[in-house]
Amino acid sequence: MTTQRVLHLCLRLPAQVRGGRDLRLREQLAVMAAVGPTGVFALTGTGAVIDERLQLWQAGTDETVARPMAAQELAPVIAAGSSPFAVRFSSRTADELRETIGQFSPDVVIICGLELATYITVVREAGVERIVFDLDESSLRTYPSIAAIESNRGRAVFIRHVATAAQRAEAEAVAQVDEVWLDSEIECAHFRAAYPNAPLPRLVPNTLDVESIEYVPGDDPRRARQTLIYPASFGYEPNLDAARFLVNDLLPLLPDAHLQFVGSGLPDWMRTLDDPHVSTTGPVRDMAPYLVRAAAMPVPLRAGGGTRLKALEALAAGLPIVSTTFGVEGLGMADTGNYLHAETAAEFADALTRLRNDAALARSLSNAGREHVAQRFSRRALIDALRPTAVG
Numbered sequence: 001m002t003t004q005r006v007l008h009l010c011l012r013l014p015a016q017v018r019g020g021r022d023l024r025l026r027e028q029l030a031v032m033a034a035v036g037p038t039g040v041f042a043l044t045g046t047g048a049v050i051d052e053r054l055q056l057w058q059a060g061t062d063e064t065v066a067r068p069m070a071a072q073e074l075a076p077v078i079a080a081g082s083s084p085f086a087v088r089f090s091s092r093t094a095d096e097l098r099e100t101i102g103q104f105s106p107d108v109v110i111i112c113g114l115e116l117a118t119y120i121t122v123v124r125e126a127g128v129e130r131i132v133f134d135l136d137e138s139s140l141r142t143y144p145s146i147a148a149i150e151s152n153r154g155r156a157v158f159i160r161h162v163a164t165a166a167q168r169a170e171a172e173a174v175a176q177v178d179e180v181w182l183d184s185e186i187e188c189a190h191f192r193a194a195y196p197n198a199p200l201p202r203l204v205p206n207t208l209d210v211e212s213i214e215y216v217p218g219d220d221p222r223r224a225r226q227t228l229i230y231p232a233s234f235g236y237e238p239n240l241d242a243a244r245f246l247v248n249d250l251l252p253l254l255p256d257a258h259l260q261f262v263g264s265g266l267p268d269w270m271r272t273l274d275d276p277h278v279s280t281t282g283p284v285r286d287m288a289p290y291l292v293r294a295a296a297m298p299v300p301l302r303a304g305g306g307t308r309l310k311a312l313e314a315l316a317a318g319l320p321i322v323s324t325t326f327g328v329e330g331l332g333m334a335d336t337g338n339y340l341h342a343e344t345a346a347e348f349a350d351a352l353t354r355l356r357n358d359a360a361l362a363r364s365l366s367n368a369g370r371e372h373v374a375q376r377f378s379r380r381a382l383i384d385a386l387r388p389t390a391v392g
Helices: 020-033 071-079 091-104 114-125 139-149 153-174 185-194 237-253 288-293 309-316 345-357 359-376 379-390
Strands: 006-012 038-044 056-059 108-112 130-136 179-182 227-231 258-262 278-281 297-299 321-323
Touching: 006 020, 006 091, 006 114, 020 038, 020 108, 020 130, 020 309, 020 379, 038 091, 056 091, 071 153, 091 114, 108 114, 114 130, 114 153, 130 153, 139 153, 139 185, 139 237, 179 185, 227 237, 227 288, 227 297, 227 309, 237 258, 237 297, 237 345, 297 309, 309 321, 309 359, 321 345, 345 359
Parallel strands: 006 038, 006 108, 038 056, 108 130, 130 179, 227 258, 258 278, 297 321
Antiparallel strands: none
C-alpha cells in the first residue's frame, strides 16, 4: 500500500472553530496528518497551524471571496441562472491554488463544501486525478427546510429560489467529482435517490476526539442546576430560529432558568437583549468550561441538515440534552434512552424540570450519552471511514 498526499480545500483556515464545518475539518486533518502528507489551502484566513504534522497551511490573498452576500446582491445572480456561490470564485485565488497544487503535488484534493464547487475545474485542470467532494450535508433538504421555518413570506420565496440554484450547482458538481462524502446514513439515502447515476456516496461521520473531552456527570455539583446552554453559529437561520424559540417560548415557562448562548454571528437582538435570564458569549476556543457548568442543553432545531455536532459535544461531556426529533437526526438516538425528547415549549419545560429534579435521571442520561458518542462518533470511526483515502 502507498500513502496518499492529501490536500484539503476549504473556505477559511480552521485555526478557530466557528461552526460545525470547522470541527469536521479539524478532525479529518488530525486523522489524515497521522497517516501521511496532508495539507490545507484555504481561500482566506489567518492563524497558527493547528497541527505540527500538517505539511501545508496556506491561505489565498483575496479576502473578498469570503464575504457574505446580501439578498439584493444574490437576487440578480440567481435570476441570471448562475450559482449562488459564484462570489467564492476569484481569478487570483484560482492562480494561487494552481501554484499550491503544483508545489504540493497532491494525489487527492478534498473540496470542503458546496460553496467551493466553483474550483472543481481549477483542481482538475491542475492535474489532480482524484477529487473528493466533502458535501457533508446535501442542499436537497437543507434549504427547503429553512424556507419552511421562515415567517417572512418574501424571504421564504427568496430562499426557495436560492435552494433551486444551490441544487442545480450541487448536481453539476457531483457530476464532476470522483467521490462524494456525507455525514449520515439519512443524507446518503436522500443523495442516492436524487442522483442515481452519481458515484455512491461514502459515509464520513462527524466525530470528536472523545477521550480528550472531560466527562462530568449530569448530577455533578459543578453543574449549575438552573443553567441551560445553547452553543451555535448564529449566522445560520436554523440556529436563530432555535434561539428565538428558547427566549420567547421556553424561558417564560422556566422563570428560574438562566440561558447562555455561546457562538459566532450573534445578531444585535441577541447581544443587546435586556433580560437577566439570558447571557451571550461570542466564539470561544474551548467549549469545555461552558459545557461543564450547564445543567442541560435544549436543542429545539426544526430545520437544517447534517449531523448536530453541538449535540455530540454535549453528550461526550456528559451534558444531558433535550431535543426535537430533528435536532438529533442522523445521530442514531431514537429510543436509545440517552436524551429526552420534546417538540413543544411545554414539553421542553417539562423535560428540563424533570432533569433538574431527578439526579438519577441526569446521571443516567450522561452515562448513556457519553457511551453512545464513544461507540459511534469517536475518532476511531473516522479513522475507519478515511482509511481508503489516506492510504491507497
